[in-house]
Amino acid sequence: MRALCWHGKGDVRVDTVPDPKIEHPRDAVIKITACAICGSDLHLLDGYQPTMESGDILGHENMGEVVELGTEVTNLKVGDRVVVPFTISCGQCWFCQKGLFSCCDRTNPNAKIAAKSMGQSPAGLFGFSHMLGGYSGGQAEYLPMADIGPIKIPESVKDEQALFLSDIFPTGYMAAENAQIKNDDTVAVWGCGPVGQFAIRSALMMGAGRVIAIDEVPERLAMAEAGGAETVDFSKFDVYDELMKRTNNRGPDSCIDAVGCEASGHGAADAIVDKVKAATFLATDRIHVLRQAIMSCRKGGTVSIPGVYVGMADKVPLGALMNKGLTIKTGQTHVQAYTKPLLQKIVEGKIDPSFVVTHPASLEDAPAMYKKFRDKDDGVIKVVLRPAL
Numbered sequence: 001m002r003a004l005c006w007h008g009k010g011d012v013r014v015d016t017v018p019d020p021k022i023e024h025p026r027d028a029v030i031k032i033t034a035c036a037i038c039g040s041d042l043h044l045l046d047g048y049q050p051t052m053e054s055g056d057i058l059g060h061e062n063m064g065e066v067v068e069l070g071t072e073v074t075n076l077k078v079g080d081r082v083v084v085p086f087t088i089s090c091g092q093c094w095f096c097q098k099g100l101f102s103c104c105d106r107t108n109p110n111a112k113i114a115a116k117s118m119g120q121s122p123a124g125l126f127g128f129s130h131m132l133g134g135y136s137g138g139q140a141e142y143l144p145m146a147d148i149g150p151i152k153i154p155e156s157v158k159d160e161q162a163l164f165l166s167d168i169f170p171t172g173y174m175a176a177e178n179a180q181i182k183n184d185d186t187v188a189v190w191g192c193g194p195v196g197q198f199a200i201r202s203a204l205m206m207g208a209g210r211v212i213a214i215d216e217v218p219e220r221l222a223m224a225e226a227g228g229a230e231t232v233d234f235s236k237f238d239v240y241d242e243l244m245k246r247t248n249n250r251g252p253d254s255c256i257d258a259v260g261c262e263a264s265g266h267g268a269a270d271a272i273v274d275k276v277k278a279a280t281f282l283a284t285d286r287i288h289v290l291r292q293a294i295m296s297c298r299k300g301g302t303v304s305i306p307g308v309y310v311g312m313a314d315k316v317p318l319g320a321l322m323n324k325g326l327t328i329k330t331g332q333t334h335v336q337a338y339t340k341p342l343l344q345k346i347v348e349g350k351i352d353p354s355f356v357v358t359h360p361a362s363l364e365d366a367p368a369m370y371k372k373f374r375d376k377d378d379g380v381i382k383v384v385l386r387p388a389l
């Protein structure tokens with residue numbers, strides 16, 4: 001089959017690789033009809049995520065048709081059209097039983113490596129490094145090991161509407177839930193990429209009075225406004241000053257960091273230090289946005305972090321966090337906990353996730369699309385790849 005493979009920092013290519021096989025009785029083989037490139041894939045492209053190996057297949061936002069099933073898979077039939085969560089979860093362990101699917105204790109065969117850097121290992125993830133399981137991803141024609149979590153999609157729901165149940169719609173939704181929004185709250189969202197876009201719309205669905213969205217890319221700010229947010233262009237305004245001005249000097253009730261470890265800083269001193277440290281391997285993450293969110297959040301408020309961080313961060317304003325009594329909530333998304341209720345919202349017409357797609361493309365175009373998405377060229381916000389095109 002053809003698959004998008006990682007070959008090192010800045011180097012992804014479509015290669016011919018062996019077809020997947022059923023390896024475990026709970027596996028399924030799925031013929032991918034659509035898959036997407038995510039901001040998390042950019043952390044791999046840019047070499048931030050440790051334990052990637054040349055030839056690894058990327059892709060964790062996937063949907064397709066079931067073509068083969070292991071003997072123990074009872075919830076699916078060959079021919080079913082399914083969306084696959086990016087989190088691989090057993091459904092049975094202590095964590096899965098509590099709905100903490102991204103913390104599954106059983107699906108990372110390389111748990112020892114992950115535990116060394118994090119204390120304990122989270123779940124295995126599709127297409128996301130050896131330390132997180134070494135699973136092949138789905139920017140390929142087939143997706144192996146899809147044993148739990150895929151949900152069947154009704155005919156009435158199109159691929160572009162269903163696909164994002166695999167990650168970014170649940171991720172934006174869980175980010176808004178983690179923000180602990182109460183009626184009429186003001187919520188600030190850093191990052192108007194796909195995750196930020198779903199966080200904005202989810203916050204409003206949960207009753208936020210105002211959402212203030214922060215980015216510098218004009219078409220992303222425009223999409224945030226179309227979704228009901230006010231915006232701040234961080235290349236033109238001081239974000240902290242602007243947030244304080246717009247909230248009577250109190251600060252937003254909740255702050256969502258939908259940017260993660262590659263935040264740009266526009267000359268801010270802390271961001272320059274982060275960049276130098278990341279470039280010289282003295283620190284792994286650039287946490288300018290997280291610092292700004294903690295400093296801006298109102299006393300007693302909540303900081304929700306869907307943005308991905310990978311390692312050790314420098315100069316976290318712990319004093320502000322503690323003295324202002326803030327709550328921090330974060331995590332890889334417990335995707336399986338959200339797929340069915342959010343599919344229901346799509347079926348009922350409460351949201352049409354296809355609004356975020358700007359660039360449909362073929363799998364063979366994936367390397368060029370990765371670069372466009374990274375560089376935010378050509379108005380790209382979300383790329384959907386179709387192996388059949």
Ligand SMILES: NC(=O)c1ccc[n+]([C@@H]2O[C@H](COP(=O)([O-])OP(=O)(O)OC[C@H]3O[C@@H](n4cnc5c(N)ncnc54)[C@H](O)[C@@H]3O)[C@@H](O)[C@H]2O)c1
Binds near residue numbers: 167190258288306
């Ligand atoms: N928690 C999860 O399970 C999960 C799932 C999917 C994605 N993610 C993470 O969410 C983050 C966002 O993903 P995405 O697909 O939207 O990525 P993206 O790269 O398309 O979007 C990030 C946005 O942040 C903006 N940005 C950069 N610096 C900023 C700053 N200082 N202030 C405000 N905005 C700034 C960029 O201009 C860009 O529009 C990534 O870190 C990704 O890894 C997490």
Ligand SMILES: [Zn+2]
Binds near residue numbers: 041060086167
């Ligand atoms: Zn993703």
Ligand SMILES: [Zn+2]
Binds near residue numbers: 092093107
């Ligand atoms: Zn489990």
